[in-house]
Amino acid sequence: MNVFRRSITIRTFSDQYHQIIFSFIYVTELSYMNMVSTPNIFCLVKGAGEGRTLLNAFDQALLTAGVGDTNLVRMSSIVPPGAKQRKSITLPKGGLIPVAYAHIDSGKPGEVISAAIAVALPEDPDLAGVIMEYEAKAPLAEVEEIVRQMAQDAFEYRNRKLGALFSTGVEHTVESCAAVFAGAVLWYE
Amino acid sequence: MNVFRRSITIRTFSDQYHQIIFSFIYVTELSYMNMVSTPNIFCLVKGAGEGRTLLNAFDQALLTAGVGDTNLVRMSSIVPPGAKQRKSITLPKGGLIPVAYAHIDSGKPGEVISAAIAVALPEDPDLAGVIMEYEAKAPLAEVEEIVRQMAQDAFEYRNRKLGALFSTGVEHTVESCAAVFAGAVLWYE
Amino acid sequence: MNVFRRSITIRTFSDQYHQIIFSFIYVTELSYMNMVSTPNIFCLVKGAGEGRTLLNAFDQALLTAGVGDTNLVRMSSIVPPGAKQRKSITLPKGGLIPVAYAHIDSGKPGEVISAAIAVALPEDPDLAGVIMEYEAKAPLAEVEEIVRQMAQDAFEYRNRKLGALFSTGVEHTVESCAAVFAGAVLWYE
Numbered sequence: 001m002n003v004f005r006r007s008i009t010i011r012t013f014s015d016q017y018h019q020i021i022f023s024f025i026y027v028t029e030l031s032y033m034n035m036v037s038t039p040n041i042f043c044l045v046k047g048a049g050e051g052r053t054l055l056n057a058f059d060q061a062l063l064t065a066g067v068g069d070t071n072l073v074r075m076s077s078i079v080p081p082g083a084k085q086r087k088s089i090t091l092p093k094g095g096l097i098p099v100a101y102a103h104i105d106s107g108k109p110g111e112v113i114s115a116a117i118a119v120a121l122p123e124d125p126d127l128a129g130v131i132m133e134y135e136a137k138a139p140l141a142e143v144e145e146i147v148r149q150m151a152q153d154a155f156e157y158r159n160r161k162l163g164a165l166f167s168t169g170v171e172h173t174v175e176s177c178a179a180v181f182a183g184a185v186l187w188y189e
Numbered sequence: 190m191n192v193f194r195r196s197i198t199i200r201t202f203s204d205q206y207h208q209i210i211f212s213f214i215y216v217t218e219l220s221y222m223n224m225v226s227t228p229n230i231f232c233l234v235k236g237a238g239e240g241r242t243l244l245n246a247f248d249q250a251l252l253t254a255g256v257g258d259t260n261l262v263r264m265s266s267i268v269p270p271g272a273k274q275r276k277s278i279t280l281p282k283g284g285l286i287p288v289a290y291a292h293i294d295s296g297k298p299g300e301v302i303s304a305a306i307a308v309a310l311p312e313d314p315d316l317a318g319v320i321m322e323y324e325a326k327a328p329l330a331e332v333e334e335i336v337r338q339m340a341q342d343a344f345e346y347r348n349r350k351l352g353a354l355f356s357t358g359v360e361h362t363v364e365s366c367a368a369v370f371a372g373a374v375l376w377y378e
Numbered sequence: 379m380n381v382f383r384r385s386i387t388i389r390t391f392s393d394q395y396h397q398i399i400f401s402f403i404y405v406t407e408l409s410y411m412n413m414v415s416t417p418n419i420f421c422l423v424k425g426a427g428e429g430r431t432l433l434n435a436f437d438q439a440l441l442t443a444g445v446g447d448t449n450l451v452r453m454s455s456i457v458p459p460g461a462k463q464r465k466s467i468t469l470p471k472g473g474l475i476p477v478a479y480a481h482i483d484s485g486k487p488g489e490v491i492s493a494a495i496a497v498a499l500p501e502d503p504d505l506a507g508v509i510m511e512y513e514a515k516a517p518l519a520e521v522e523e524i525v526r527q528m529a530q531d532a533f534e535y536r537n538r539k540l541g542a543l544f545s546t547g548v549e550h551t552v553e554s555c556a557a558v559f560a561g562a563v564l565w566y567e
Contacts, residue, residue, distance in 0.1 A: 035414065035415060035417075035473075035565070035566045036224065036225055036414055036473075036474045037224060038470050038471075038472050038473045038474065039224075039472070039474075051342065051346075052338070052339070052342050053323070053335070053339055053342075055321060055322065055323070055339060056321075056339055056342050056343060056346075059265075059266075059319070059321075059343055060346060062265065063346075063347070068347075069267055069316075069317040070265070070267060071264040071265055071266070071267050071269075071287060071289075071375070072264060072265040073262060073263075073264045073287070073451060074263075074451075074452075075449040075450060075451045075474060076437075076440065076448070076449055076450040077437075077449070078447055078448060078449050078471070078472045079472060080449075080470075080471060080472025080473070081471050081472060083472065092227050092269075093227075093267070093269060093270050093316070093317045094227050094228070094267045094268060094269025094270060094272065094317050094318075095224075095225075095227045095269070096225045096227065096228075096264060096287055098449060098451070098474055100449075127447075127471070128447040128471045128472050129472075130437070132433060132434075132437075133433065134431070134433070146431070149430070150430070150431055150433060150434055153429065153430050153431075153434050154434060154437055157429075157434075157438060157441075158441070158446075186449070187224070188224045225413065225414055226413065228413075240531065240535075241527070241528070241531050242512070242524070242528055242531075244510060244511065244512070244528060245510075245528055245531050245532060245535075248454075248455075248508070248510075248532055249535060251454065252535075252536070257536075258456055258505075258506040259454070259456060260453040260454055260455070260456050260458075260476060260478075260564070261453060261454040262451060262452075262453045262476070263452075281416050281458075282416075282456070282458060282459050282505070282506045283416050283417070283456045283457060283458025283459060283461065283506050283507075284413075284414075284416045284458070285414045285416065285417075285453060285476055376413070377413045
């Protein structure tokens with residue numbers, strides 16, 4: 001953002017006793033470039049849902065996860081340098097929320113579906129962290145093990161020292177038509 | 190957005206006749222957090238297109254829908270509280286436009302493809318509305334019935350009183366290679 | 379952005395010798411609508427990667443392409459009017475970056491995978507350009523020829539005079555588990 005300041009001093013009365021100085025300050029927005037700021041917090045969320053359709057099941061899963069009344073914008077999967085983790089997060093209703101997520105659905109009763117994400121954070125706070133997503137028709141333990149390995153791998157081939165690794169996920173046995181969702185929401189504080 | 194104002198008064202001449210007061214106002218951007226505002230209008234759009242490839246057919250469908258020269262960013266599907274519906278919408282060329290949409294394509298001549306969206310708005314304007322999308326190789330009547338039910342369901346399991354429900358869609362019989370698109374664009378006014 | 383300026387002059391001392399004029403300038407943000415600005419530069423990037431999983435392979439491909447530590451937000455595929463091409467681009471780590479891309483992965487050793495994009499720019503700088511993406515289990519020469527035709531087609535049915543057409547892509551023979559990526563990043567300068 002370019003904020004230009006101009007101070008102009010005009011002497012309007014020059015008699016002996018009066019000095020009037022006006023200070024004008026112009027705040028203009030010449031070539032204002034409004035890119036989206038890089039988020040500075042993140043929060044892990046997860047949920048499972050059933051519905052009459054797969055999309056309704058997904059919508060239910062989002063509601064369970066606490067992000068159901070927002071507009072999730074999916075992105076590839078980086079924790080910005082220095083971003084802080086929050087246990088919970090308040091998002092504007094209908095807001096455009098950047099998120100990385102794992103998601104799977106199924107209309108086959110009895111089937112087990114799981115979604116998990118892992119977050120790898122660097123020792124060096126000036127470097128980016130990595131979010132990995134994995135989902136499968138399998139128990140959560142399996143899915144979560146894989147996604148943790150994925151996050152570790154991402155640090156290994158980046159030659160980046162791992163400071164912390166954590167993961168979360170959700171497993172659900174399909175009743176009629178279900179979806180599971182595990183995500184990392186990025187936002188601002 | 191944090192705009193900090195500081196007024197500093199400096200008396201530089203203290204002789205009897207001169208008083209010079211400078212007012213400095215600094216507009217700084219300390220910890221300026223530029224998240225995207227929540228949109229406040231929405232507009233339903235739809236279109237069908239044929240093309241040499243499926244992506245060109247989709248591009249044609251977007252042009253028919255009036256959103257062909259923009260950069261659509263797909264999102265999960267909420268109408269922000271209080272957002273107003275517009276019959277038409279002017280979008281910046283190449284702009285980054287949040288949209289929820291249904292979309293299906295086919296390279297099988299004679300096949301019928303349909304895409305529809307439904308919007309459920311709440312009685313209470315402080316609550317969010319829901320956009321649902323559905324698409325199938327089926328007549329529009331079928332597809333639109335399903336998507337309307339999906340939106341109603343979304344309100345039912347939210348325990349949210351329905352104020353209004355509407356839908357739109359498009360059906361197309363494939364000539365050679367075709368796509369249909371029905372979307373809800375969110376934007377600002 | 380609405381920046382309101384109000385100048386209020388208050389005479390606080392009215393004795394003969396002193397005149398104090400305060401200029402207050404309020405910068406307020408009434409009905410500030412923070413939509414994302416339309417990007418004004420673009421940069422073509424590409425990469426191939428191998429990994430233990432398909433997502434890690436994709437992550438590696440992004441790193442090779444120089445966009446691996448950012449949050450890519452996928453969009454439909456327009457070059458904003460007047461946007462300038464850059465040979466390279468510096469992106470904020472973890473930043474939310476609009477991108478159009480082609481992408482394909484495979485876990486079948488020996489398979490050839492290719493991803494390519496083509497950019498068509500108009501003669502008239504007030505009109506939008508088009509980005510087309512194509513990917514296949516095929517040599518790059520084939521994939522790139524198709525994607526160039528797609529971009530030309532997009533201009534033909536827009537009745538838009540072509541000023542320039544260029545393309546890039548990447549071909550990779552799968553070792554164990556691989557992904558290729560070719561994209562057009564939009565950003566600001």
